[in-house]
Amino acid sequence: MGMHENIATLSQQHKPVDSKTPHVVTMIEAINMALHRAMDEDSNVVVLGEDVATNGGVFRATVGLKDRFGHRRVMDTPLAETLIAGISVGMAAQKLRPVAEIQFMGFIYATMEHIVSHAARLRNRTRGRLTCPMVLRAPYGGGIHAPEHHSESTEALFAHIPGIRVVIPSSPTRAYGLLLSAIEDPDPVIFLEPKRIYRMVKQEIYDDGVGLPLDTCYTLRQGEHITLISWGSMVHETLQAADKLQQQGISAEVIDVATISPLDIDTLVASVQKTGHCVIIQEAARHCGVAAEISATLQEQAFRSLQAPIARVTGFDTPMPYLQRENIYMNSASDIVDAAVKTLEAS
Amino acid sequence: MQYTKTPYQQKQFIDVNGAVAGSLPVTINDDLLLRSYRTMVMIRTFDQRVVALQRTGQMGTYASCLGQEAIGTGIGLALGKEDVFLPYYRDQATQYLRDIPLHQQMQYWGGNEWANHFTGTSIQDFPNCVPIATQVTHAAGVASAMKIRGEKRCSLVTCGEGATSRGDFYEAMNLAGVWQLPMIMVVNNNQWAISVPRNIQTGAETIAQKAVAAGIEGFQVDGNDVCAVYDAVHYAVKKAHSGKGATLIEAVSYRLGDHTTADDATRYRSHEEVNDAWKREPIKRIQTYLHERGLWDEEQEQTLQEQCKQEVEKAVQTYLSQPPQPVEDLFDYLFEETPTHLVRQKQQAVEKLAKLGGE
């Protein structure tokens, strides 16, 4: 009996999921739904991490999985992030599809060696003989008044590494679709979940198991005068800013980057060629952030269309302050509006 | 040589009923007993008040030390003023005994970075460590510095039993063994790492036996017996000071509260288990013992309760009346000299604050 069958017998009866009725869910529920769906459809999918099994995850992302799929496919690991990443590499090389949770992005740094030196390179080092179809999920970002080390946005660290995908959903719909695709993806994916919006909005989702494409931007709103580019939780403020700008007669195009690495630069270039103006909004610190990469590439590829310098709305180059000063670090819709208006005035 | 199971007899002096089998160790006198008791009552009063503040939206997420007061107290009383303490986040009692006032501890959980600006005994101590187990390697570094300079000091680091699963813990302990570092590791084994129970954290029968592989001494104490904790730490400190190397102390206790105020422990453990653990909590037994020894009476008890309430209330008022840290402080402490780009960002932050209404 092969590995595949072996694992298959571990899960309970395959339960057909009702894909005809819409579910009105938050982002965290959408993630939970996607995990159920992925485990249902592929017996090689396993979930591991700290507090993910019995407790269902500190944010409840994995709730119900252990009861449904059993403790051999849903594993509470010892408290050890290096280990979680390392065993995921090993499992993935054996053609399992590990979906590992790092409890907070602030604790992801211990995984770096395995991500940078192994997960990102296994396919390349073995000329395709061994691959690493693992997903490392982590809640990230500020705005929930968490203790220190629980609020940073350091996605750029991962975006800098060749050989991995970095995917960030910004709504329940995209969380569901992108996570399914990340799990199906034959290569390693860092899946960062903006926890500030885990429960912010609800959307109607069909649990149809259909993934959304990776490596592509999502244009959420068409516009003519300016392109607003963002990802993660700041997409929320960016959409609010677009509303406010509309009231001033400014038509803004809003793009959710979604996969920050590799970057779908073509969509961004096309938009900027249309609008001639661009503001990039990231929650993270400014220096060497993803906004800098996008800005540099747009400058290379859409220089002649730009009517004003590209502006960035970012965090400061400081650690996320303790909660009493979080408000100073985070940007609001009006900060984005200000930047957009200034950009338009500069042309 | 074959590894054989070491009989890790848990050290205990005062049992759950407040009885002492034999006599207390010579290291413990009446004054120490009374200080231990007073400290534990103070910290429990503090702890419950901070949880209440969190529930009413006046405090950030808080990690309670309910039921583990004896560990922090024993450490705080036994560790020397010249030694360096590297805490995790359930060391309220040790920090209190090392001159970190209660209002300052509230400030930490309340989200103000000035909370880690220690003075007095704790001037060289590290701030609370949140990334689990990383502090153990720092303790090895601190101890290395002491050893290099030939000082008669030591570092003492705490962590939970969950933390002992991390490489940092093993790596630091290994170094402590091979370099004979003046270092003490106290593991607060409160049986739970959030929802993960001790028995699925490690296959080792005890945490203490992890010391065997590192070539250092390790033993278990009853972490709810303040005398046992004190005596063990006192012993380990003396040993470290006299150049005889590192010690791992597993203090066996129980986390009577939720992991933090953001947790709901009823999801993963039973009321029966918690109720049973309450029978072994650390304060009642020493109170009983003190009564029986004639060192304590009802009147003293009432005075103490009143004192603790007043001191904690005073701390609450101080904490609540403190303004948030100045915005400039976000930038001024990253480097000794603030680089130009941060000077500019600081100006932007000040303007942003004004835009937000100046609060």
Ligand SMILES: Cc1ncc(C[n+]2csc(CCOP(=O)(O)OP(=O)(O)O)c2C)c(N)n1
């Ligand atoms: C490196 C790291 N991983 C995960 C976390 C999240 N986390 C905070 S406390 C905790 C459990 C700690 O358990 P234990 O070491 O037994 O100490 P206890 O809290 O029980 O005292 C976890 C997983 C963290 N703070 N740091």
